[in-house]
Amino acid sequence: MNLGMILEMFPIALMFGAPIVMAALGGLFSERSGVTNIALEGIMMVGAFAGASVTVVLEPVTAMAPWLGLLTGIAAGMLFSLLHAFTSIHLKADQIISGTALNILASGLTIYLCQILFNQQRTRAFSYGLRKVTVPILSKIPIIGPMLFYEMYPTFYLAITLVVVTWFVVFKTPFGLRLRSCGEHPQAAASMGINVYAMRYAGVIASGAFAGLAGATMVLTQDIQYTVTSIHGTGFIALASLVFGKWNPWGVLGAGMFFGFSQTLSYYAKDIKILASLPLEVFYALPYVLTIVALVVFAGKSVGPKAAGEIYDQGKR
Amino acid sequence: MAFIIEMLNIVKDFPGIRANDDVTLQVEKGSIHALLGENGAGKSTLMSILFGLYSPDGGSIRIRGETVRISDPNVANELGIGMVHQHFKLVHNFTVTENIILGLEPKKGPVLDIKSAAVKVAELSKLYGLDVDPFAKIEDISVSMQQRVEILKMLYRDAEILIFDEPTAVLTPQEIHELMGIMRRLVEEGKTILLITHKLKEIKAVADTCTVLRRGKLIGTVPVAGTSEASMAEMMVGREVSFSVDKGPSHPGEVVLDIKDLCVKNAKGLLGVKNLSLSVREGEILGLCGIDGNGQTELIQALTGLAPIESGSVTVRGVDITDLPVKQRLDSGLGHIPEDRHRHGLVLDFRLDENMVIHSYGSEPFSRHGILDYGAIRKNAERLIDEFDVRSGRGADTKARSMSGGNQQKAILAREIDRSPIAFVIAQPTRGLDVGAIEYIHKRIVAERDKGKAILLASLELDEILDVSDRIAVIYGGEIVGVVDADKTDENELGLMMSGSVRKAG
Amino acid sequence: MANRKLGDARKGDALLVPIVAVLLGFVVGSVVVMITGKSPLVMFNAMLQGLTGLNVARGSFNPRYIGELVIQAMPIILTALCFGFAARTGLFNIGAEGQLMIGSLAATTVALLVKAPAFIHIPLVLVAGMAAGALWGAIPGYLKARFNVHEVVVTIMLNYVALHMNNLLILNVFGSFDKVKTAPFPQSALLKDPWLESITNGSRLNWGFIPVLIAIVVYWFVIEKTTFGYGLRAVGYNKDAAKYAGMKVNRNIVLSMMIAGAFAGLAGAVITTGTFNFGRALSAAEGYGFDGMAVALVGSNQALGILLAGLLFGMLKAAGPLMQSNGIPKEIGGIIQASIVLFVAMKYGLERLIAMLRLRRDKASSLPVTGEEAGV
Amino acid sequence: AKEEKAAPVAAKPVFKVGLVTDLGGIDDKSFNQGTWEGVIRFGEENGLVKGTDYKYLQSGAEADYVPNLSTFADEKLDLIVAPGFLFANAMGEVAEKYPQQKLMIIDDSSVQKPNVVCAVFAEHEGSYLVGVATGLKAKADGKKVVGFIGGMQFPLIEKFQAGFEQGVKAVYPEAKILVDYAGDFGAPDKGQALAQKQFNAGAYIIFHAAGGTGNGMIKEAKERSEKGDVRWAIGVDKDQYSDGLYGDKSAVLTSMMKRVDVAAYEVAKMTLAGQFPGGQTLVFSLKNNGVGIPNENPNLSADIVASVNEYAKKIASGELVVSEIPAK
């Protein structure tokens, strides 16, 4: 493996990493507010479906189509996550059951809508989706330039921005403090006059926005249309990244990128001498094995928000 | 004199029970007003109504003469009412400052202004002599510090009316003493305090007035100065209560529980118990007292197998149990009433009958060849419920979660005593219980002693230690700083030893 | 808290909520079908046929559908037992899919490599599947017990590892000429039986239902009736209390995951030697794990509940081709499934609804539902 | 053969055709869709009603193959078609259970039953042709590297690789051919990543035999070409020219057409005519236009098309034999 190869791997790895990071940030908002969200996968599907549909329809009309697609993905994700919020916050549903329902619903619903809208099992193919960009000047910097600024999907920069924004919102603002308090000790938050329901709604809907964006990003950068396999488990990888990244935006960034890279590595494995003799399946499995190893190595006390997954009941002592 | 708080004819119903039945409470401004009543009498409910957590089903509330509707804690805050809950409402991985400003955060632009908040917290803390580090994390500070954070939360919000729900249940005598000082200070500054406690002594010490509830009903309001502890207790329970524990002299036999040079690490990885040696004889109660955090928990967990022992040895009737797993320790004759009944003592989602066989489900008659015999399990539970007067809604079928704290404690006690251990480690057996329940539990502990059991009783409650124990060991900094006879010592001496200023050989 | 009360269930009304949820699920399905411009009657006819083999519209009877219903229900019942068992111990096992694949791989290995008469070969195949599933389940169990690594993440990851490991061996070791499946298994390893097929008009019904029924009984018995199950439940609800009582918490976690894995492994063996007769390389997970999760949730982790919910979901699957053939999108089945799970999740809301309806019916004293009963 | 198409309404026959798709689905832009198009053409030509006379069942899992085929068999359709060798076992089973049912399987010749007709394709021959086109185009533009991306690595797909390599080498022996397998037929993201890798390594033209996965490759070629870094993609199964469109150009150089539609159409027609070729294996090759490049190839120069046609003739006549197995 030489330096050139590593540089080459960057844009690919970051393309894979961006939606993972976005969705995991969504999970961060939700869990920090105290609601486990295993429906990231389903929300991503809905976001991807909405993003792809809008892009297909608007592409002939405007060059902004994919960006409008991203926005629609966000909106659709929010709307869909509202279902999770309503059942698990208002109706005190077991959050795992509710999330599971959303995941099952997403695949049925999106494909059903595809049939209504496009008369087929998938959206029509858009002709471009998001396009890669080369950042002027910065891309000329040796090493860093080709790694981070040459022919990159703009969604990568969006993901990085969202990491910073998330960090700021969650750890530096009153909103963040309140959000976290609801995920740690909702009864305490309530006793301080914080509306736990509202905060949890905010958390879940934010997760819908982020996961919807992630889904749209994924389909618009890595696919040509939405199909039922467009998301293929990325929501669960995002969930893993959230745990792996210890519910911290920077950790999530690291974990998401780690996944991007180990996935990319599997494509390059056969060109790397010492790895070339191994069967391909070994490399396909690599990201997942590495994650487990990393989790064991970095296993620590750090656990997620204490009250995540717990049904909020005012009277509880 | 004007009342600052008037709760008039309050009624509150819970499914199946009327928790407050036409209760009227009037509190004078600038006074400390105590609220007294058995477990489940409705004290917390009444205060929760005042604080806006529950809405009453009847009656009205007037604050400073104006009729108000306190629909949620925000309204209470605006009215200047603050509450320190029975179970603290603190976010454990937040700092002191973060906990205090939560919900009322100072901002610089869109950003949290932690710095200026911390300054304000420090100022308040100094003003009331609370001595709290604004940057410490809650999980790193002691229970009494946490309580002060709760007080600061109210002060930060300029509360004028402060409600304390059983604030002393978790404090050591010194800490209680300090808290009393703080309360007086608060009143001097013009605050009004509502104090819920089961301890009549505390009421005598600080309160001006006392309102007594029984089974949701108002029994009466009396000036503390002119009322004896005994008569307050009688108002509360409806019968006479004996305060001193009725026990004869002990007849200690041979050593049963022998602890030699024990070292145990605490959660932070430091030695929480250092070279500790102690022995308990059959037929005696050895009280273990000390300020919270001086190694009691570590010692008890090490003895009972919940924490690993670094070095040293523990024997029960000569059997070395130092390295044995929990199960084998129990089989060697050790018994354990845990300090935290919710965390260790019960599986809250199990039924009472299932909880009663938590140790013995694997042996006859409760199971044969690995198959449970629910008939026998139920019979066992019914027997214990009967014998120990465990009260619960649906008898053996009740989920442990829905039982009151006192009855949960009785259930644990029943289970453990019934195992008939020879060496009995008992921790905080009466935390948060009313005097009636305490009386009963003390009686049972003494009865066990009289059956020849060796009992190690750890309690933060000095009265309990003094009343129940035969000998008293004082722990400080993980070491035993003295062992004294219970009838030859007093609160003062123990207090000095507990703070590490006096050592005394046993 | 760590122990989500996944395992909790109550008597009496406990049955009412799932039933109402199922009915509402069908209502949603009907509405969606009507939006498509089709008659829900067609859907219900297909479902009835999927359930009983009776075609009311045409007045014909085809027992093949009953056989297919059983075939569809078997693996998801087993994966539901897998999820449910772990859940009752307070563990959240998303790994049924992977445990199933590994079970199927082991079954394939034994089916191909061992030569024995059927009465030895078949049990051997099933045991191999269970053992392999148990081992695969032991990994997250051990990592959780030893390193406190979250089982959710590990099981998700292991699903992918299992997929690729399965493919690795099928493609490179056992591969037949076309390299996506193995050579056919010897007859002695198969659960298939011409007699069963003939009485169900040529369905793929096989003897797999026997181990499945045994598994359900074992599940119920172990959890509800044994000291071992008592220990597992105690650990599930309150680890600290279990430790205090002298139970081996870590051992229980590993064992629970192993038993759960064994159920899924059995599913793998039943599929490979019952539904198919060869090992297969897969391009993606087939969804048995998530179906099982849904079944377990609808069946509130109770043995009987899982059996009924499994048959229900099996029926939806079996009716799939019939619906499609009549122009009803195949996604309807999924939408109905999801709605049922969602309504089950809305338990609290449904209970209040039911209580309200009751209150209206008999204005006599009827207590409103308390937080306690709502599963607080 | 009756070819009286003049009055379709009057001659409307009672004939029903069913298609059972594999996991890819009816609109996979690949062979499920191709087969369906053949069925549609047949249905329309014979005035059949879509949804009742000709219809399809989509499979969600491999375990659905048998019940789906059986459901159609219970309905006693006149012909049931299933594309893909993955159907081989299911087809065999159903053929036995329903001996009267006429069945057709595409891409497989292993089901030897009197009521099953098999259709296979000489993919290596068609791939040879696009290999020739690739070699000539690269040579003409002075590029040395080309690539191949396969879906999963098994013999069927290796036929594409083998033919392509031989074709390239025949006209441009110095060319370097990169080969990658995605391990998946439905993952455009993998196709895109592998394409990025191959393009970065200098590949000028990439041929894919990867179904949906290949769409990612075409996308990458399109985006690069649009930005002036001209790269080419070669489509598979159908004419993928339109998938490569950017502006008024397309990044798809040509496509290796595999006429599953023709196979399905022809067999349906024969069955309708009472000439169901049961038990036979029909081979669709260059000879009978079962494989080949599209008629229109706007991106290929006339002389390249001419040489390709020459090779086509040689192969069709048997003068040139293309190996099915890639050289190691």
Ligand SMILES: Nc1ncnc2c1ncn2[C@@H]1O[C@H](COP(=O)(O)OP(=O)(O)OP(=O)(O)O)[C@@H](O)[C@H]1O
């Ligand atoms: N959330 C609730 N739901 C139902 N019943 C409740 C609830 N809270 C309290 N109760 C009932 O109201 C009664 C009064 O309870 P409350 O907590 O006010 O007692 P208390 O006087 O504070 O007792 P303690 O001394 O044990 O703290 C209890 O008997 C209990 O059964």
Ligand SMILES: Nc1ncnc2c1ncn2[C@@H]1O[C@H](COP(=O)(O)OP(=O)(O)OP(=O)(O)O)[C@@H](O)[C@H]1O
């Ligand atoms: N969810 C609930 N539903 C009904 N009653 C409840 C519920 N939770 C608690 N209770 C009742 O509320 C009362 C007070 O409960 P709590 O646990 O506060 O008791 P406690 O004596 O104050 O115990 P502790 O010493 O732990 O504070 C009990 O009588 C209990 O039966």
Ligand SMILES: [Mg+2]
């Ligand atoms: Mg109380």
Ligand SMILES: [Mg+2]
């Ligand atoms: Mg109490």
